């Protein structure tokens with residue numbers, strides 16, 4: 001064996017690489033035009049760093065079987081072409097000393113570039129097999145024009161041409177589109193793509209046909225830069241921009257301006273509710289170039305109720321240039337924009353409560369969903385969110401002011417059962433049965449010290465029901481005995497109490513554990529063998545349901561004195577059935593049968609009276 005080793009250089013299979021990019025990095029072949037436009041923009045930026053008055057024009061020309069992009073940018077020398085164009089992954093925009101710019105000039109210009117990875121040009125191979133770059137350097141006036149021809153099989157040629165081949169500095173990239181990619185290079189499509197990506201570019205961009213007849217696709221300033229005579233006119237102009245961009249009229253517009261990172265834009269508040277997880281992305285421009293119209297990373301997750309359009313100088317794109325690179329700058333921008341939207345929300349409560357209410361009415365469900373995980377949002381909005389309570393649909397803040405202790409039910413049914421009685425007894429109960437509500441109400445003391453929240457259990461309500469005097473209890477003993485026999489089958493006790501409102505004859509206190517215990521014992525009754533034993537061993541001392549008859553109610557007083565057993569049974573069934581219906585929970589077969597029986601029984605009795 002020999003220790004001698006030989007050194008080799010990696011070979012790159014360009015076709016494989018292009019395949020990888022087109023299928024896994026870029027979302028669509030259309031990005032080729034974005035990459036060409038971006039290189040042209042960067043080249044002009046680099047040239048302007050040398051000469052602030054240099055022309056700044058990009059022309060995209062479509063013609064049968066070819067497409068060219070010409071810029072008045074910095075151009076490349078022959079050496080640059082070898083170093084940057086012909087070396088995949090190397091970029092003049094990252095390292096000092098390239099493109100004829102050096103030292104300080106480059107350092108200051110570098111932050112202005114959009115590109116940085118040195119792979120963008122490869123996107124052209126997604127639509128063409130051959131790329132030709134004809135370029136002349138602005139940095140070295142004596143340098144000849146250079147023509148580079150690259151092919152998707154990985155070969156390239158370079159030749160120098162006399163200066164007359166390209167009298168002015170700049171670059172022209174020519175593609176000969178492949179037949180299978182022709183749809184991306186038709187004149188109509190090219191115009192549409194150029195406008196899509198470049199409408200906010202700060203240099204002139206024109207799309208022309210083969211004869212050079214063209215039109216500028218940009219030039220209108222971003223809507224936030226336009227001056228208006230009045231704030232109302234400005235609001236209307238921005239709303240119109242939102243309609244044309246996103247197809248909705250915003251509930252409100254929040255202007256965004258972070259001068260430190262060169263960011264400007266607008267956040268439009270959605271007029272309809274959305275699920276936080278289905279939020280649409282934001283439209284993010286980088287130095288004017290559209291980076292993505294689906295960027296999710298720009299705002300904190302809780303700000304799902306706005307869609308933004310922004311243009312920023314210092315955000316970094318990922319290599320696909322379709323998302324934002326997660327770095328400290330992005331985190332700081334996200335925080336700052338979040339703070340801006342929060343300010344808007346808090347400001348609304350003082351400046352435009354009507355709008356805040358419209359906002360809450362539209363987005364409260366989503367706000368509730370997120371507030372459970374987002375403490376900031378919780379603090380900000382919990383006092384404003386509406387909840388169903390014994391005082392009606394009110395905000396927690398209002399409710400907490402009226403009730404030092406907030407009782408929360410676990411289910412909607414519990415709320416329905418106890419709300420009228422609790423309200424009459426002066427208790428403050430919140431319906432915690434809807435998604436998120438119970439969790440949220442329990443967090444109120446965190447943000448509103450001094451308020452106290454407890455889960456409501458039937459015992460709390462019964463404690464507010466007054467015992468009747470022993471004589472009345474004794475007088476009703478026979479009726480109560482019959483009543484207990486009748487509702488025993490539902491595992492229910494009967495008690496006589498006095499409570500308000502007087503109009504309520506009976507209250508069925510039934511909680512989840514009691515119902516669970518009933519279904520368990522039902523199953524145990526039907527099962528046999530080991531299963532019955534297991535179910536039997538699970539028997540819990542769960543509270544039974546309670547039918548509370550209201551001794552203040554005239555109907556109950558009359559019922560308590562019924563002596564005829566048949567009528568007493570019907571009366572109990574009717575009272576139980578009515579209390580059951582008030583709980584608004586689905587009825588079981590035995591309960592429907594009871595209701596039927598009670599109804600027919602009462603009808604029969606009424607007709608007897610008639611005769």
Ligand SMILES: Nc1ncnc2c1ncn2[C@@H]1O[C@H](COP(=O)(O)OP(=O)(O)OP(=O)(O)O)[C@@H](O)[C@H]1O
Nearest residue numbers: 039040043084091092115116117118119120121171
């Ligand atoms: N129109 C142009 N004018 C001058 N130089 C150009 C032009 N297009 C490309 N180049 C040179 O070729 C290099 C490679 O370009 P490419 O688009 O592949 O990568 P990049 O723009 O540097 O980075 P990214 O991959 O992020 O786009 C650039 O860094 C630049 O030096």
